[in-house]
Amino acid sequence: MIDPGAVDLARLQFAVTALYHFIFVPLTLGLSFLLVIMETVYVMTDKPIYRDMTKFWGKLFGINFALGVTTGLTMEFQFGTNWAYYSHYVGDIFGAPLAIEGLLAFFLESTMVGLFFFGWDRLSKVGHLTITYLVAIGSNLSAVLILIANGWMQNPVGAEFNPVTMRMEMTSFWDLVFNPAAQAKFVHTVSSGYVTASVFVLGISSWYLLKGRDLEFARRSFRIAAAFGLASALSVVVLGDESGYAVTEHQKTKLAAIEGMWTTEEAPAGLTVFGIPDEANRTNHAEVKIPYMLGLIATRSSDTVLPGIDQLEVTLRQRIESGAIAVGALERMRLNKDDAEAAELFAAHKDDMGYGLLLKKYAEDVTLATPEMITQAVDDAIPPVAPLFWSFRIMVALGLAFIVLFAIAFWASAKNSFEQKRWLLRWALWFIPMPWIATQVGWIVAEVGRQPWTVHGVLPTHLSVSSVSANEVLLSLAGFFAFYTLLLVAELYLMFKYARLGPSSLGTGAYHFETGGGLTKGTVSAPISRKEF
């Protein structure tokens, strides 16, 4: 009942809607903490400019937040609509962090965000600051739980297959929560959100400085973004390494594909800085390598061998053959509950059952799979090399560029010389889109690298879909394209409009457009009435 066309379209729909959702998430994660910093300074110093900063960046936060909420709904629906078999097969484990996310994090974030926007006059200063903290905590806590769910797909711990219910069931909630894959992912992902927001604030503030507008406002915003951004950019890369380390433990296939390691090298393996992977001939052209580096980073030792694709394929073939026995035994058990021989066979091979399911793509009865089919399944089990190889290098290059940018910005703000460095301001402005590119390719590395699995080693992607037709998925995909394009146009229109207006949009009467182009706050002049600020 699986429509192969539906599998590809459902994957495309998930990729498109998840990446689209992640346009908005990182800015929410990071900007919420920048708001916390600005408002904390306001409460400590009592200078109204910091309140205005909180309110203005908060306005941009709100424009972004609305679409984050909207597109998050899609993600929750989609597991059920397009990935029903996945939902049945792992819902016992995967559903729990999602439900807990609602109760623990999303309620908090969403309830408090309303008071953040509308509670300024109704709460004490400290009261409102507390609300801002809770918004930031709520949104970041939400990321923890979602990444626990995602981490489990990368490294499925604390779960076991139950032949009665034909699904995976949770054996240890704590293993799920403290999954090392989830921990590494969380720190890396939220830090990348902090970098995104820092580049956003740094870039827009630079634009005001370049234009010579709202200088006091822009300087302060620039300094805060530079400091927070430097810390975050360092954390993304250092803890990105942490998640690289986690990858090698759980998904050797992902690492081999990222690195284009066609053959196993002697330990410690070299790190390929550049190369052009050639999938047909299973080699890299124009390769530039740093000797020993990869082995040291990935295994934290000098004598552990990292398996290349050639060696991984040998292991994969064994596991697929063993898994086919488990799948066959399970089918016998379903026909005859008392088949003791089948039960024994199943118990011996059940850890490989997921690998046996890879054969379902080629053979209804996997025990009858031919050696050619097994070779095809082995081939499937290595994720596509070129997209991973390139995505990963773009991400790392941008990650390093952020460190350089923030280091210079931080140093210049310490020296109080950034206003004179117009090249730096321009760089920050034109760099605004870069964190989005980095985070998007980051997810491509994480998710394409997990293929051909939805849950690594447990459930293949092609079995995870609903019994819906390709046409249904295509039609819903068309709907998402239409609505998402419309919403993105509205979002970008407002974001540009308000970024251009700057703090004048607050209607305090103290900023650029309200003071007839005046530069400093406190200039008393009649505010220009502009209804739409």
Added chain:
Amino acid sequence: MLDYETLKLIWWLLVGVLLVGFAVMDGHDMGMGALLPFVAKTDSERRVLINSVAPHWDGNQVWFITAGGAIFAAWPLVYATAFSGLYFALMAVLWAMFFRPVGFDYRSKVADPRWRAAWDWGLFAGSAVPALLFGVAFGNVLQGVPFHYADDMRSIYTGTFWALLNPFALLSGVLSLAMIVFHGANYLIVRTEGVIQQRAARASMIFGALMALVFAVCGVMVMNMQGYVQISGPEAGVMQSPLEKAVEMRAGAWLYNFDKLPLLWLFPALGIIGALAGMAFAAKLKGMLAFVASSVAMLGVIFTAGVAMFPFVLPSSSDPSHSLTVWDCVSSAGTLGIMFWVALIMTPIVIAYTGWAYRIMRGKITVAHIEANDHSLY
């Protein structure tokens, strides 16, 4: 520790509580949205309505998200089967709901009347369409939907989208839309004054009456409907698959639980009494009491459907024995147990800070207030 059977029952109750929570909380801002183009005429009036829920709609929407997440976690088969089966109904709900967050946040950020009018209709659609379709979905679930399972528990849906739009389901849709609009109108009586409040009170009386009437008609139709009865199957407390039982369809079977336990008539009674009381309070502009009454009415309606079907939660019309019951659609005891403790601790905390947020933001929203805070309000 709680035994598996008790946990299964608790989760049936908790899903019911989450659905009622969703109806009471998100229901009143959806009701506001559905009334927006009609109760409010001028831009300032519309902003009064929108700002009456501005600080709260997002938190309220999380009731919906959490109910979805809880069904995924506690009843994964229901989540998988219903969402993939009712594919385009779900898409319509989702796409309509897109217009809520952006409608609220973006509408007043541009002064152009065409921009604002477009988002007003977006808010209307984002509120009325889901309210209607939730009822249509419930109406179909009561009749059973055509699905079955393959050997590997892959769910296969054999119906069409258009078959969902049958008379009983559409009437159920009218019922859920009416109760949510009724509830939203009562909320507006609390938060507005003057001419807007008068219009809200009139809307409350119209939709309260409609709700009571349609609920009664639906009730009569359910009495004669083919219900589902489990003939055999494993014990309630046992780990089981939905393929192990036998189920029959019988006319009038949805009344069996009421015959067995007459106390259950309390729920339909609450539905009717709540609606009538809400109308009476609305007529006297007693908004808080009307709001409580419509909340009780919705609880009555939702639990009437729930207890009528018990233990079924998703009957299959094409293969009744594959129907999902509260005993066989559930997660493992371990997952249900953990989720129960999380819900037990967190739900009161959520209710407490939500109540506090409403308290902070309490009071009437007026046109003067909107005009004085043009830059900071929606």
